[in-house]
Amino acid sequence: MKQLKISLSFLLFCTNILVFGQKKQPFFWGVATAAYQVEGAYQTDGKGESKWDFLTNKVGITQFTIGEKQTGNVSINMYDRTQYLKDLALLKQLGANSYRFSLDWSRIIPDGTGAVNEKALAHYDQLIDDVLAAGLEPFVTIYHFDYPVVLMQKDGWGNPAMVDWYINYASIVMKRFGKKVKHFITFNEPYIEFFLVENMLHEQESKHIPPKEYYMSQMQKAHRQLIANAKAIELYHSLQLKGQIGIVLNVNPGAAWNASKVADVKAANFQDILINGLFLDPLYKGKYPQMAMDSLAKYNPSFQPSASDLTFIAQNKPDFLGINFYAPAVVKGEDSAMSLKWLDNNPDAIKSNVGPVMPEYLYKMLIRLKKDYGNPTVYITENGTGFAGEDVVKNGKVNDPLRIDYIKRHVAYALKAKREGVNLGGYMVWSGWDNFEWVSGYTKRLGLIYVDFKTQERIPKQSFFEYKKLIQKYKGI
Numbered sequence: 001m002k003q004l005k006i007s008l009s010f011l012l013f014c015t016n017i018l019v020f021g022q023k024k025q026p027f028f029w030g031v032a033t034a035a036y037q038v039e040g041a042y043q044t045d046g047k048g049e050s051k052w053d054f055l056t057n058k059v060g061i062t063q064f065t066i067g068e069k070q071t072g073n074v075s076i077n078m079y080d081r082t083q084y085l086k087d088l089a090l091l092k093q094l095g096a097n098s099y100r101f102s103l104d105w106s107r108i109i110p111d112g113t114g115a116v117n118e119k120a121l122a123h124y125d126q127l128i129d130d131v132l133a134a135g136l137e138p139f140v141t142i143y144h145f146d147y148p149v150v151l152m153q154k155d156g157w158g159n160p161a162m163v164d165w166y167i168n169y170a171s172i173v174m175k176r177f178g179k180k181v182k183h184f185i186t187f188n189e190p191y192i193e194f195f196l197v198e199n200m201l202h203e204q205e206s207k208h209i210p211p212k213e214y215y216m217s218q219m220q221k222a223h224r225q226l227i228a229n230a231k232a233i234e235l236y237h238s239l240q241l242k243g244q245i246g247i248v249l250n251v252n253p254g255a256a257w258n259a260s261k262v263a264d265v266k267a268a269n270f271q272d273i274l275i276n277g278l279f280l281d282p283l284y285k286g287k288y289p290q291m292a293m294d295s296l297a298k299y300n301p302s303f304q305p306s307a308s309d310l311t312f313i314a315q316n317k318p319d320f321l322g323i324n325f326y327a328p329a330v331v332k333g334e335d336s337a338m339s340l341k342w343l344d345n346n347p348d349a350i351k352s353n354v355g356p357v358m359p360e361y362l363y364k365m366l367i368r369l370k371k372d373y374g375n376p377t378v379y380i381t382e383n384g385t386g387f388a389g390e391d392v393v394k395n396g397k398v399n400d401p402l403r404i405d406y407i408k409r410h411v412a413y414a415l416k417a418k419r420e421g422v423n424l425g426g427y428m429v430w431s432g433w434d435n436f437e438w439v440s441g442y443t444k445r446l447g448l449i450y451v452d453f454k455t456q457e458r459i460p461k462q463s464f465f466e467y468k469k470l471i472q473k474y475k476g477i
Contacts, residue, residue, distance in 0.1 A: 028137055028426030029471045030098030031091065031448065032382050034144040034188070036072050037435040039104065041079035045119040048110025049149040051156070052438075062441040065200070070441035076433055076451050081126065083456065088134040090449060091432065094464060095471040099131055100381055100428050102141035102188070105148055105169050112148035113165055121176055128180050139322075139381070139428075140177065141185040141248070142170050142232070145193050145438075157194070157221035163228045170232045174239055182243035184236065185322055185381070186229045189250040191275055194218040194225075199340060200439060215338040216300035223305055226282055230316035248322035248381050249279050253361045253368075255328040257345060263333025270337040271329050276365075283321075284373040286314030295338070320425070321369070322381035325362045325410075327355025350402065352385040353444045359409040366417035366424065377423050382430035383410050384446050391434070391445040391461070398450045398461040407463060411470055415477070429467060433458070 036052045055061040056071035063069050078084045091099060105112070107120035131138045143166065147156065156162055174184065195218055202214050209217070229247050236245040254272025256264035270291060277289040287310055288296075296303050330345040331337075346356045362383070369378060387402045411427060418424040434447035442453055448467060450459040 025425065026097060026137075027424075027474070027477050028098035028139075028379065028428070029475070030096040030100060030136065030139070030426070030428045031094075031432030032100035032139075032428045032430050033078070033102070033432060033435065034141065034146075035102045035104040035107075036075075036144070036146045037431075037437065038076050038101075038433065039079040040073060040075040040077045042071075042073045044079060045107070045123065046110060046117045047104070047120065048106040048112075048117075050104065050106035050146045051149055051152045052146045053106070054149045054152065061201075061439055065439040066441050066443050068441065070436070072436040074453075075436045076453070077456050078433075079123070081130070084127065085130060087433065087449075087458070088130060088136070090458065090460065090464075091136060092134050093460075094448075094468050095475070096136060098137040098139060098426060098428065099134075099432075100139035100141065100185075101127075101131075102144035102185075103173060104146065105143065106146070108172065109169055110148065112151035113168060116172060121172075124177065128177055132180065137183065138181050139183040139185060139379070140173075140181045141188055142173050143186065144188040145197070157224050160224070163224055163231065166228045167231050167235060171235060174236055174241065178236075178239060178241040178243070183320075184243065184245040186232045186245060186247045186318075187225055188248045189324060190222050190225045190279060192250050194222045195274070196340060196343075197439070212299045212336070212338045216296055216303070219296055219300055219303045222278070223303070223309070226279070226313050227309060229318070230313045233316040233318060244319035244377075246318035246320035246322055246377075246379075247283070248324060249276075250324045250326075251276055251365050252325075252327065252329040252342075252355075253365050255330045255358065255361060257330055257332040257347070261333060264331065267333050267335055267337065268329070268331040271331045271335070271342055274337050275329055280369075280373055282310060282313050283317060284314070284376070286310050299338070318376070320377040320379055322379050323365070323369075324382035324430070325365065325380060326383065326385065326430075327352075328358050328361040330356055350387065352387050352402070352406065353440075354385045354446075357385070357406055357409075359406075359413045362410055363413035363417050366414065366422045367420065370417075370420075370422045375421070375423050377425055379426040379428070380414060380424070381426075381428050383407070383427065384430040384448075386444055386446045391450060393450060393452075393459060396459065398459055400461050400463045403461070403463045404466045407467055408470065411474075415474065418477070 060069040128138055198218050233245050252275045254268035256268040258264045273289045273291050278292050281289050329342040331342050335341040348356050385406045390400045431447050433449045434445040434451040437444045448464040
C-alpha cells in the first residue's frame with residue numbers, strides 16, 4: 001500500500017509538471033511592415049532588381065493610380081541599421097512584444113536562383129538579433145508580393161518552375177535563420193497579389209482580354225503559390241525547427257450593400273467565396289469551393305487542379321493562419337464578383353482609406369474560422385487604417401482620433417472572439433510607420449508613427465500612445 005501511495009504521488013507530481021509547468025504562450029502585440037515598403041536602399045549591398053523596383057522605376061505604376069511617379073527607392077530608410085535601431089526603440093516604448101517584417105528575395109538571391117548574397121544574409125542576421133534584443137518576437141514573412149525581376153521576366157508564377165525557385169529561396173532562409181526565428185510566414189495575401197494587383201496591371205496592359213477571363217486566368221498562379229506554401233511547410237517540418245510556419249491571407253467577408261435585397265445578398269456570398277473560400281477551403285478542407293470551380297470551368301477551363309495537388313495542400317496545413325483584416329467586401333447585386341467594384345463600395349459618411357469601418361466583421365470572420373475551419377491558431381497580422389486629412393503635424397504632434405477609434409473597436413471585437421473560444425494568439429497593427437503603400441505610393445498614411453519622407457523624422461501619433469495603453473491593459477491575456 002505504501003508503495004502504491006508513493007507511485008500515485010509521483011504520478012501526480014509528473015502531471016503537475018506537464019500541466020502547470022508549461023510556459024503560457026504570450027499574446028503577441030505588435031506592428032507589421034514589408035521590406036519593399038520600408039527598407040529603401042534599393043541598390044545597396046549587391047541587391048538585385050525586384051519586381052516592384054521595376055514596376056515603380058521603369059513602368060511608373062503609381063502614375064496610373066495617383067497621377068505621380070513614386071518609388072520605394074528610399075522609402076523610410078529602414079535598411080539602415082542606425083535608423084532601424086531607433087525604430088525598434090520606439091517599439092520598446094510602445095510596449096510591443098512582436099514585430100512582423102519581411103525579407104527581400106532580390107537581396108538574398110539577386111538573380112532569383114544561383115549565387116547567394118552573403119551581405120544580405122548578414123544584414124538580416126543582424127536585424128533578427130536586434131529585434132530579439134529589443135524583446136520582440138520576430139514574425140518573418142519570407143515572401144511579401146516581391147521577387148527578383150529576373151524571375152518576373154520568366155513569367156513568375158505563370159511558370160511552373162517558380163515553385164522550385166521559391167522553395168530554393170525559402171530553404172536558404174529557413175536554414176540560415178530558423179534557429180532564431182520561431183514564426184515564419186510563407187506568403188502574404190495571394191488574393192491581393194493575383195486577383196487585385198494583377199487586375200490593376202491588366203487595366204493598363206491587357207485590355208484585349210475579356211475582364212472575367214483575365215480575372216480567372218490568375219487562378220493557376222494562385223494554385224502554384226498554394227503548392228509552394230505546402231512544400232515550404234513540409235520542408236520546414238523536415239528540418240525539425242522548433243517553431244511554427246504559416247501563411248497570411250487577407251480576409252474580406254462578403255457583406256450585402258442592402259441586406260434586404262436578395263440580389264445584394266447573393267452577390268456578396270459569391271464575392272466572399274472568391275476572396276476567402278478560394279484559399280481557406282483548399283488549405284483546411286482540401287478542395288476549392290464548387291461555385292468558384294463552376295466559374296473557372298466557364299472562364300478558365302484549362303484550370304484543372306489534380307486530386308493529388310489538393311491532397312498535398314491539405315496534408316501540409318499551416319501551423320497558424322495569419323489574417324489581414326481591414327474591412328468587409330460590401331457588394332451590390334449589380335457588381336460582378338470577378339471585378340474590383342467592391343473596393344469602391346463604402347456607405348460610411350466619413351470614409352477611411354481602407355474601406356468601410358465595420359469591426360463586427362472581424363469578429364464574424366474569427367468565429368467562422370473556429371466553426372468552419374477547425375479553430376486554427378490565428379494571428380491578426382495586419383489591421384489598421386487612415387483618414388484623409390487626419391495625419392497632419394500640428395505643434396509637433398499628430399492627433400488621429402478616427403484611427404484610435406478604429407483600432408480600439410477592432411481590438412474589442414478580436415478579444416470578444418478570443419473569449420468565445422477562438423484560438424487567437426496575437427494582434428498587429430498595419431503599420432508601425434507611414435511608408436510606401438504600393439500603388440498608392442506615399443499618399444496613404446497608415447502608420448502609428450508619422451514619418452517625414454524628406455527628413456526621415458519620426459513622430460509617434462496619438463494612436464501610438466492609445467495603442468500602448470491597450471497593450472498595457474491586456475498584456476496578460
